[in-house]
Amino acid sequence: MAKVILKLEHDISTDDIYPGRFMATVLPTETPQFAFFDRTDFNAKLKARAFPPGSIIVGGENFGCGSSREQACSTLKGHEVAVVARSISRIFLQNSINLGLQVVICPGIEASEGDELEITTDQVLNRTTGQFFDQVKLPAARKGIMDAGGLIPYTRSRLMAKQS
Secondary structure, three states: EEEEEEEEEOOOOOHHHHHHHHHHOOOOOHHHHOOOOHHHHHHHHHHHOOOOOEEEEEOOEEEOOOOOOHHHHHHHHHOOOOEEEEEEEEHHHHHHHHHHHOEEOOOOOOOOOOOOEEOOOOEHHHHHHEEEEEEEEOOOHHHHHHHHHOHHHHHHHHHHHHHO
């Protein structure tokens, strides 16, 4: 079970998640400091490690729209948060899978900051309100890559398995 640390509206762009002015910083170890940089209070809490790993950001429709910058995913992965959104833009979703950022597409999600959510295989349970919401299941291959921590760890584990 994890708490919702940020509730966002629809059409959250990658520029909101990781502002373009920081594009010169591309190392996954350095990008987290710029997560939601223009939301100064939230950014300060992220930098202070005020949230435990696995905390959840809830988004509306079209989360991660805009440019295809993968730093928008790496900056969130660096804080070990998960994203539960009504819908996720196509490129942000693929970047999330490739980098191993945990994302859940849940078209009916209703949650507020501070709510406790439990993510199961098929649903998201808002333990605070008692409501269940169906999630859109990713194809097994894409889910496997995300669960392995991204495309590189997934490929590495597959190659190691073949050598055994």
